Amino acid sequence: MSVEAEKHNVPGHQAKAVDDHTADPMTAKEDKKAMAEAMEVTAKEIMEEQKPSHRRQESSASMLDKGPSSVCSDELLTPQVDSGELKDIQGLDCNHSQEKNTSQKSSIRESFASAKASDGSFASAKASDGTVSLRKTSGSAKNSDRADFPESGKSSICRPSASSNISGESSCSSMSSSTTKPHKGSDARWEAIRVIRSRDGILGLSHFRLLKKLGCGDIGSVYLSELNGTKSYFAMKVMDKGSLASRKKLLRAQTEREILQSLDHPFLPTLYTHFETDKFSCLVMEFCPGGDLHTLRQRQPGKHFSEQAAKFYVAEVLLALEYLHMLGIIYRDLKPENVLVREDGHIMLSDFDLSLRCDVSPTVVKSANPGPDALQRNNQAYCVQPACIKPSCIQPACVAPTTCFGPRFFSSKSKSKKEKKPKPKPEIVNQVSPLPELIAEPTDARSMSFVGTHEYLAPEIIKGEGHGSAVDWWTFGIFLYELLFGKTPFKGSGNRATLFNVVGQPLRFPESPIVSFSARDLIRGLLVKDPQHRLGYKRGTTEIKQHPFFEGVNWALIRCASPPDIPKPVELDRPPKPAAASDKAAPAANPKGADNFLEFEFF
Numbered sequence: 264m265s266v267e268a269e270k271h272n273v274p275g276h277q278a279k280a281v282d283d284h285t286a287d288p289m290t291a292k293e294d295k296k297a298m299a300e301a302m303e304v305t306a307k308e309i310m311e312e313q314k315p316s317h318r319r320q321e322s323s324a325s326m327l328d329k330g331p332s333s334v335c336s337d338e339l340l341t342p343q344v345d346s347g348e349l350k351d352i353q354g355l356d357c358n359h360s361q362e363k364n365t366s367q368k369s370s371i372r373e374s375f376a377s378a379k380a381s382d383g384s385f386a387s388a389k390a391s392d393g394t395v396s397l398r399k400t401s402g403s404a405k406n407s408d409r410a411d412f413p414e415s416g417k418s419s420i421c422r423p424s425a426s427s428n429i430s431g432e433s434s435c436s437s438m439s440s441s442t443t444k445p446h447k448g449s450d451a452r453w454e455a456i457r458v459i460r461s462r463d464g465i466l467g468l469s470h471f472r473l474l475k476k477l478g479c480g481d482i483g484s485v486y487l488s489e490l491n492g493t494k495s496y497f498a499m500k501v502m503d504k505g506s507l508a509s510r511k512k513l514l515r516a517q518t519e520r521e522i523l524q525s526l527d528h529p530f531l532p533t534l535y536t537h538f539e540t541d542k543f544s545c546l547v548m549e550f551c552p553g554g555d556l557h558t559l560r561q562r563q564p565g566k567h568f569s570e571q572a573a574k575f576y577v578a579e580v581l582l583a584l585e586y587l588h589m590l591g592i593i594y595r596d597l598k599p600e601n602v603l604v605r606e607d608g609h610i611m612l613s614d615f616d617l618s619l620r621c622d623v624s625p626t627v628v629k630s631a632n633p634g635p636d637a638l639q640r641n642n643q644a645y646c647v648q649p650a651c652i653k654p655s656c657i658q659p660a661c662v663a664p665t666t667c668f669g670p671r672f673f674s675s676k677s678k679s680k681k682e683k684k685p686k687p688k689p690e691i692v693n694q695v696s697p698l699p700e701l702i703a704e705p706t707d708a709r710s711m712s713f714v715g716t717h718e719y720l721a722p723e724i725i726k727g728e729g730h731g732s733a734v735d736w737w738t739f740g741i742f743l744y745e746l747l748f749g750k751t752p753f754k755g756s757g758n759r760a761t762l763f764n765v766v767g768q769p770l771r772f773p774e775s776p777i778v779s780f781s782a783r784d785l786i787r788g789l790l791v792k793d794p795q796h797r798l799g800y801k802r803g804t805t806e807i808k809q810h811p812f813f814e815g816v817n818w819a820l821i822r823c824a825s826p827p828d829i830p831k832p833v834e835l836d837r838p839p840k841p842a843a844a845s846d847k848a849a850p851a852a853n854p855k856g857a858d859n860f861l862e863f864e865f866f
């Protein structure tokens with residue numbers, strides 16, 4: 264099956280591999296069977312949960328007694344890698360032929376079983392979702408401990424409200440606020456939420472009207488929703504807690520939620536609030552009307568972006584990754600499907616359930632006092648992002664924004680000197696401020712989990728060697744390649760062949776379309792199979808930003824650049840159409856709530 268055909272099987276989805284290297288992983292068969300019970304949550308189910316009477320009945324039963332609410336027929340939601348594939352491929356070295364080396368394989372397997380690295384400094388921890396995370400017990404970077412997720416599905420950051428006056432509909436609600444997210448403070452949706460919350464005391468599922476199903480992911484379904492009567496629209500991810508528990512995905516859901524809560528960046532999602540009902544866990548996020556970059560690429564001539572457009576998208580993704588790495592978050596799932604297009608045409612990186620959190624220690628490698636050369640190279644100025652030095656501030660982050668966002672490496676002395684000079688225009692300040700070069704790469708982090716999407720998996724993940732932040736630079740290279748050439752570089756006839764190609768085949772470029780030398784050179788630097796020699800390994804984003812491909816990119820003002828594609832305005836005020844009975848997401852069997860749904864076709 265061709266790349267395109269395979270992707271089109273389920274729009275917006277490439278096959279995703281989620282596996283781990285435990286001694287007793289699920290067999291491929293069990294895996295596929297269990298995963299076939301995917302996390303689709305239907306609108307009907309959500310409407311049921313919105314009914315107070317039903318909620319009371321539900322609460323008397325144990326959450327875990329219930330099976331998955333529905334079966335999603337999306338076969339691509341099933342992990343496509345079986346343990347046999349992995350064991351074969353882990354025996355390969357980059358330079359080796361594809362012959363299997365049995366002794367090497369078994370030694371690799373043994374090393375997984377004892378969960379040790381060659382320096383013996385890793386301790387294994389089997390998480391409740393079955394993934395093995397390795398904690399580095401020495402060194403500057405280590406993975407954070409993952410707290411067990413209680414069976415109730417509530418985390419410590421999510422406290423039940425005893426004073427709920429809405430029939431106890433939200434067993435738990437936690438919120439972010441504009442004050443904890445200064446970059447998003449001007450967003451009117453905060454005010455809409457605040458008004459409802461102060462009126463009703465709590466915000467829950469019944470405050471939202473589901474309008475359209477936007478998609479179904481591995482751990483839940485996403486709905487376009489309106490906060491009732493406010494004309495404020497959100498993307499609400501609804502996860503069935505019973506299904507999460509039975510499929511051992513509670514930890515993934517928790518990771519995603521905690522990461523979302525910590526973010527405040529123009530190219531990353533805003534999580535407005537989170538609440539739980541007896542049955543569901545719901546994340547209320549910013550809605551992106553422009554769809555994803557995979558879909559947008561299909562609409563381009565030749566199904567690939569122009570170099571200018573690709574540069575714009577990858578530059579914004581790079582800034583998002585830079586910010587994540589500063590927070591100690593390795594994203595691990597970059598692909599066009601996960602890059603959404605906002606209303607204004609700028610991007611939003613989505614989907615954090617496969618991300619890994621670890622400690623990071625930002626290091627200043629260049630003084631904040633630049634020579635004249637540095638001032639000329641304004642496009643190399645490092646944008647000091649809101650670095651939470653300790654990623655333990657993964658909790659609602661930066662509660663004291665002023666301390667988190669200040670350019671903390673400027674000395675007051677240099678500031679007072681500057682103040683005596685005539686004040687340059689603000690844009691100029693942005694461009695030539697003597698910003699220090701800062702590295703916040705969680706390079707030393709090590710995870711042995713097998714996560715990602717086949718065509719995007721880094722060789723070190725496939726080989727099970729343990730991986731750190733350099734996997735994001737590999738996927739960044741694949742991502743740029745796909746945007747420019749309309750396909751990924753190592754795609755094989757099947758998933759197994761793809762994995763072999765990633766590990767063993769050299770990088771090749773198609774003859775057409777014609778792509779600049781600098782673009783190919785950047786891809787070559789990123790797609791180095793040995794992570795230690797990969798671009799970005801030593802100095803993170805700084806190294807990548809300085810590549811000639813990005814010459815002329817004004818990193819500080821990229822938000823003001825004109826995006827290549829602005830989505831058509833979404834008409835959200837159209838009168839409701841009767842929903843199709845065949846539409847699984849439609850409330851066909853919900854006469855009471857039928858007028859609660861509109862059907863839109865706007866992508």
Ligand SMILES: Nc1ncnc2c1ncn2[C@@H]1O[C@H](COP(=O)(O)OP(=O)(O)OP(=O)(O)O)[C@@H](O)[C@H]1O
Pocket residue numbers: 275276477478479480481482483484485498500532548549550551552555600601603613614616
């Ligand atoms: N904020 C958003 N705005 C618009 N559409 C969204 C938004 N978030 C998600 N979607 C859509 O919903 C779909 C499902 O999203 P979700 O993040 O649950 O799954 P996914 O991206 O397939 O990832 P995974 O399977 O890894 O959980 C996406 O493919 C996307 O098209």
